[in-house]
Amino acid sequence: MSWKSDLHLSDLESGTRIEVTCRICGASRYAIADKLMANERFAQSRLDEVERDLRCSIRHCGGRVRIALGHNHKNEAYGGGLA
Template sequence: MNWKTDLKLADLDAATRLEVTCKRCGLCRYEASAALMRDPELTQAYLDEVEHTLRCSDRVCRGAVRVALVHDSKTEGFVGGMA
């Protein structure tokens, strides 16, 4: 069991973005969970099922993809120094 088998697409916030990376060619794209929820067969799907259903957006490749959650956190630089 992992987080993809425990988490449904419907459990995510509408603003949550998923990083979809092709395993074959490495093409990366970002999909909003709200956009994926428009597909009726994905509304109650677990994230591993979503990963299995999605394909590469390159029309020549059409390879299998890897799905990852994107965490939007503001990264601040190191504010410190040697005394």
């Protein structure tokens, strides 16, 4: 359990940026909470579910990701070891 299982996407402020980092290749990108919620699949999701369902955006990777929020939120040192 973590903060991710307590927070729904819909709890986030509009425009919240979510950093999505691939656990495999380390590629990172930002997703905007509103944009994710616009997707039916994530509209009711908790952040741990978003993390579980998102995949790396690199076509040939498709690895699992970890997500982190920006400055307004508690942000665990999580996973570690990835550049």
